Amino acid sequence: MKVDLCGRYGDHIMSGSDGEALGGEIAAALQRAETVAIDFSGVKSILSAFLNPAVGSLYARFPADMVDRLVTAIDATDLQRSSFDAVRESAREYHNDPRVRLARESAIQDLLVS
Amino acid sequence: MKAMASVSLGRVDMDEWGLAKLAPFKSAVDALEPGFHRIDLTEATFLCPAACAFLVAVQKEAQRRGVLLQIDRSTCSEALDRHLEVSSLLPGKRTSRTTIPIEHFRHEGPEVGHYLSRSWVSQLRGLSIAATEYVLFAVGEIFVNAFQHSGSSLGVVSCGQYYGKSNELHLTVVDIGVGIPATVAVFYGRREEELDGGKAIHWAFQAGHTSVPATSRGHGLAILSRFIERNDGALKVYSGRAYAQVIGTPLHRQLTWRFPGTALDIIIRGVRVVPRSKEDLF
Numbered sequence: 581m582k583v584d585l586c587g588r589y590g591d592h593i594m595s596g597s598d599g600e601a602l603g604g605e606i607a608a609a610l611q612r613a614e615t616v617a618i619d620f621s622g623v624k625s626i627l628s629a630f631l632n633p634a635v636g637s638l639y640a641r642f643p644a645d646m647v648d649r650l651v652t653a654i655d656a657t658d659l660q661r662s663s664f665d666a667v668r669e670s671a672r673e674y675h676n677d678p679r680v681r682l683a684r685e686s687a688i689q690d691l692l693v694s
Numbered sequence: 695m696k697a698m699a700s701v702s703l704g705r706v707d708m709d710e711w712g713l714a715k716l717a718p719f720k721s722a723v724d725a726l727e728p729g730f731h732r733i734d735l736t737e738a739t740f741l742c743p744a745a746c747a748f749l750v751a752v753q754k755e756a757q758r759r760g761v762l763l764q765i766d767r768s769t770c771s772e773a774l775d776r777h778l779e780v781s782s783l784l785p786g787k788r789t790s791r792t793t794i795p796i797e798h799f800r801h802e803g804p805e806v807g808h809y810l811s812r813s814w815v816s817q818l819r820g821l822s823i824a825a826t827e828y829v830l831f832a833v834g835e836i837f838v839n840a841f842q843h844s845g846s847s848l849g850v851v852s853c854g855q856y857y858g859k860s861n862e863l864h865l866t867v868v869d870i871g872v873g874i875p876a877t878v879a880v881f882y883g884r885r886e887e888e889l890d891g892g893k894a895i896h897w898a899f900q901a902g903h904t905s906v907p908a909t910s911r912g913h914g915l916a917i918l919s920r921f922i923e924r925n926d927g928a929l930k931v932y933s934g935r936a937y938a939q940v941i942g943t944p945l946h947r948q949l950t951w952r953f954p955g956t957a958l959d960i961i962i963r964g965v966r967v968v969p970r971s972k973e974d975l976f
Contacts, residue, residue, distance in 0.1 A: 592807025594834055625810065625830035629838040659827050662920075691878065691889045691897055 581609045586622030593626040599633035606634065610642050610650055618664075621655035628667055635664065636671035644672045699726055700766070702734035706745035708864075708959055713932055714951045716748050720870070723752050728760030736769040744932075744957040746781050747851040747868035750796050751955070755848055755870060781853060794854030794865075799837070801849060806837055813854075825962075829865070832960055835918045836867045844871025844956060863962040870955035873934030874898050891936025892946020899929075899940045918960075928961040 583606075589598050606616050618635075620626070638647045653664045673680045701722045706712040733749070735741075741749070753763045765784060767775060779786035782795035789795075794813050799806055810830050833852065840850040850869045857864065875891035878898060882889075899919050922929050922941045929941040933956040938946035 590807065592810060592830070592834070594807060594838055596838075625807065625827065625834050627831070627834045627838055629835075657827060659824075659831055663831075691882070691893045692884075693888060693890050 581606075581614050582617045582619060584619050584621075585626070586619075589630075591622055591624040593623060593630050596629045596633055599630035600637075602630075602634040603637045606651060607638060607641055610638065610646065614650070616651045618651070618653050619655055620653060620657070620660050623660065626660055626663065628663060631663060631667045632671070636667045639668070639671040639675040644676050648672075698730055698732060700732045700734045701726070701763070702737065703741075703745075703749070704737035705739045706741050708742035708744055708930075710932075710937060710949065712742060713744065713953060713957065714949075716745060717951055717954055720748075720752050720954050723756050723761065723763065726756065726761045726763075730762045730764065732766040733763055734766055734769045735774060738774060739771060741774065741777070743781075743853050743855050743864060743866040744868055744959060746778070746783055747796055747853050747866055748870070748955075748957065749783065750798055751848060751851045751868055751870045754798060754851075792856040792858065794852075796851060796853040798851045799841075799849045800847075801841070806834070809852075810834060829863070829962065832918055832922065832962070833865050833867070836865070836958055836960065840867055840869045840871075840956065840958075844869040844873075845877065846871030846955065861963060865960040865962070866958065867960075868955065868957045873936075873953070873956055874931070875934045875936050886934065890946075891934050891948055892938045895931050895933055895936055895938035896940060896944060896946060922960060922962070926963050928959075930959045930961075932957045 583602065585593060588602075589595070609616050635647075635651060638651065648668070653661060656664060701719060703719050704715055706715055749765075756763055765778065767784060770778065770784075775784065776788060777793075778784040779788045780790040780793045780795070797809055797813065799809070810833055833854075837850060837852065844850070846869045848870060850867055852865070852867045854866065855864045856862070873886075873891075875889055875894040876886045878894040879886040879889050919929065919941055927941060928939065931938045931940060932949075932953045935949050935952050936946060937949055938944075
């Protein structure tokens with residue numbers, strides 16, 4: 581499966597609901613063990629608000645190594661690649677390491693007025 | 695018929711002392727009865743971009759309850775009049791290559807992308823392709839976060855200014871929502887007063903931190919922080935009772951006053967903008 585981001589969503593992609601819809605499509609492809617190539621060509625800006633539900637959410641539903649192997653980005657700029665990788669890395673940690681999740685959710689102690 | 699009242703605002707620099715004047719200004723507007731009123735800017739020799747954006751946000755909010763505020767142009771100095779006109783706070787045909795006019799967005803959507811492309815990119819034609827992408831990303835991430843976390847149904851107001859002398863591009867995004875510390879407090883089931891507001895702002899800018907429960911979101915601001923740092927820029931945040939300098943040497947403190955919302959000032963250095971006229975070089 582190849583996803584032409586620019587053709588589908590235009591050159592500025594920032595909608596979380598579009599990301600959720602794409603995340604659902606990719607999840608269906610992963611259930612069929614298909615590879616998914618996300619094509620960034622033509623995209624001028626893409627935000628984490630889109631990438632989180634489109635890609636990050638997959639780590640909650642599938643094994644991390646499966647998502648890493650089957651979902652790839654093509655023709656991404658350095659900035660887009662960094663965003664894509666950061667979303668994957670953070671989602672991988674959050675959904676696969678309970679200590680990370682616990683640490684993030686218990687950081688309140690550091691924020692309290694001393 | 696009720697008499698037209700006037701609210702006044704003095705000089706507002708983009709610092710703690712300047713922005714402190716915005717809270718009492720908003721309180722004065724909140725106290726106005728429905729009807730037409732004027733804004734007196736006699737003492738406002740300068741209004742920083744955050745003050746201009748804030749002014750628009752307050753005007754929009756007041757309009758919802760029938761309070762119609764109009765800047766009294768006769769109270770503006772010549773320089774301020776020009777600045778407000780090119781920022782689109784006052785009607786007129788003057789424009790500036792170095793000023794990104796103020797825009798207000800109620801919701802996130804395609805129009806935000808078009809605005810970024812139209813105003814930020816085409817106005818600042820001197821930007822390199824990489825810098826352009828960086829600016830779009832920076833403003834976009836801030837926009838989306840403000841929409842999602844400000845708690846303001848009014849949305850966000852944005853503007854920008856290029857300063858030729860220091861070669862700095864300032865991107866300003868303002869909302870008059872509950873503020874970042876309050877949002878973080880709600881996430882943790884605490885009261886805002888229990889949290890160190892400055893630390894809460896820093897928390898919001900760290901990777902993986904989000905005020906949306908049970909998700910792995912919260913990367914946008916963290917990525918933005920890294921890119922600004924890499925480009926020797928700065929990011930200053932005033933939100934609620936806190937101020938934080940998020941990029942570079944971490945710095946934060948509690949304010950003795952409360953900013954009614956959030957103002958972010960993103961400074962990008964090293965971009966070059968070709969001015970349209972000598973007037974644009976300031």
